[in-house]
Amino acid sequence: MQTGSETGTGGGPEGGAGGGGLLPATRRSLLHRVAVGQRDGRTPSLVGAVVRDGALVWCGSRSMIEGHAPDADTQYRIGSITKSFVAVLVMRLRDEGLLDLADPLSRHLPETALAEAGTAIGTAGADAAALDAAGLRAAGRLTVGQLLSHTSGLASETPGPWWERTPGDLRPELADVLGIDPVKHPAGRRYHYSNPGFALLGALVEQLRGVPWGEALRTEVLEPLGMARTTLLPQAPAAGGFAVHPWADVMRPEAVQDTGRMAPAGQLWSTAGDLARWAAFLMAGRDGVLGAATLEEMRQPAAPPEASDMDAGYGLGLQLSRRGGRLLAGHTGSMPGFLATVWVSPQDGVGAIALANATSGPQVGAIAADLLAITADAEPGLPAAWRPADTLGADLLELAGPWFWGTNAYALRIDAEGLPRLGPLTGQGRATRFHVEQNGTWTGREGYFAGETLRVVRAADGSVSHLDLGSFVFTREPYDPSAPVPGGFPGWH
Structure with a gap:
């Protein structure tokens, strides 16, 4: 038997019961979209949430287990949404004057600066260390901005085995996430999504901050934003991840891996409540974390869309998507057993979150976009009242x-x-x-x-x-x- 639940608040991202803040018809439409998404996507559970004017105003869920519908405090793995957090750390370094987006990585990351090619790649005498150094040296020529916008030309994935399903200790060094020939396209020429690129950015943060990137994230971003339920490893209550058979209604648990050096590409776990705070931040910034002007810069297209999907693009660590006439910014995420999306529309003052615990099936990107559109269309925000200037010279x-x-x-x-x-x-x-x-x-x-x-x-x-x-x-x-x-x-x- 499937069960559903909803909560809401008109007061802020802390949440609360009662579904206040939105009209009953709007809440019904939102819960209906979540219920349809859970059924059609054949996922054990699905959580949706809506943020308006900086506050979590609705959270609803649907579960296959009676009496166990998840709530805004249940953790899910958020996969590549992690990249948006790493991007904020990098932009903080930029705003502090510690780097420029045009800097080559080698200016700040000694491993890439000191790497020497040694023996020519492909010759019989080339040893493993020399080949690894060649890959690092190639990465060192790429700029910070190219890595943030996925225009570096780096490979999409690490050399085998697939990093998402194997322990991170199989790749203890940066060279292990790059391989001997990591650059697949001329730098700056085209958009090519790269997970290893964000492993490099995580290492860059560690080098300039002198602490692990996760520690920098906790102290510089998560704690100031009140995101205590966003962590590198799951903390109860947390959903289990499942693989659902594509042709039969059966499923099995997915294993959870600590991805080590690749963690900046997809390690984080979070909740609908915490991601509501994140969505509010992506729209307006926060003094002491990152200003509104820098967030606006991150939301601007920095990479050309692919010809196969002209409605998609990428900024600086943020995905862009045009849906129903709205330009949305945020990020999608997937890891074995989990799918996640955060979208925001600053023009509407609305954001939405969708979290599922299935490897594939539910279209969480479309679900989150629909939740946002349902809210913005049914209850459009009131514009700020016009007021005259206090004084103009x-x-x-x-x-x-x-x-x-x-x-x-x-x-x-x-x-x-x-x-x-x-x-x-x-x-x-x-x-x-x-x-x-x-x-x-x-x-x-x-x-x-x-x-x-x-x-x-x-x-x-x-x-x-x-x-x-x-x-x-x-x-x-x-x-x-x-x-x-x-x-x-x-x-x-």
Whole structure:
């Protein structure tokens, strides 16, 4: 007999009984989606959860065992969602100035810097140590950013046997997770998912922090976010993982392995309650852990989508997926016996989690996306109330209004925070927000002008002559003859 349960709260990620925070019809639709997912996916149990405006507002589950439906505190293995945690550790190092995403790995990881090829690969005299060193040296040329975005060209998996099903002590050294020929594509050329790449990033964190990556994660991220139920090894109550026969309704337990050096690619266990905190963090950041601007950077596409799935992409340690017109960010995960997904939609202020204890079957990525869409569509969040700026300087106010790039009409608007946005007056075109630098220039934040500098150019009398945005001249009149329009323009006739 199957049983289901649900809890919810309107107060925060700590959870609570009663299903508050969402309307009864919404809760019914969410529980129905979980029940259908558990049945159709033929998984022993399935947990779904929804986060809205930084709070866990609903958690529901379905189980094959009467009276034993899991709750928001039951651990499941979350597989490659682990990578998003490792990515946050790396971005913390970047924000602290300890590394740059353009740095080659060898700049920070001595094993890859000191590796020497020795005997040529493929020759009869090449010994194992020399071949291992060749693999490390090849990895050392790759950049931190390429590893984060899976554009390094590294192999998807380790040399055999398959790391997910074998003890980590079979691969005690970094060379053991790479092999002799780890680079399969030219670096930076294409997206190619790499589990060994995140083993290297975990080693990078250990090198720069001087402690195991799991310890750095606990003290720098998990404890500040209140994620006490996210651990490297399972802690009761924890679901057991199962393999379900593809053609018969029978199953058997899956073994749990400590994956050692490969742990940064998929070792973590967590709960719906903890992952609700993680989803809230991925949307808004947290002072002392990672700022909102850095999380926004991580959610931006950093790797091209594969031609076979143009609705999927990858940022810096975060998967991206376009579903039903929404761009979702987060990560999926799988390990023997378990499947997991976390998706967030910052535009909606909604996130969703799906956890199952089956090796295959339930489509947890689609289930989590559906839970998010059900909530966002049925109960769309209210936008923040408009409010005026406390004060805006006269120098900013004089720049607001219409501008022209050639004959194209643009508008420069200043928001309540004093941040400018430039975009076409009608239709689609090149638009961007800016952040203001200390030297008074503005830097584009997205689109064609991302990273480009906008300068306010003044005439000899101090009046504004024009705006210069990466050599694009914006004037108050179309082809203003008093401004230095490239190529010149004699006037209208």
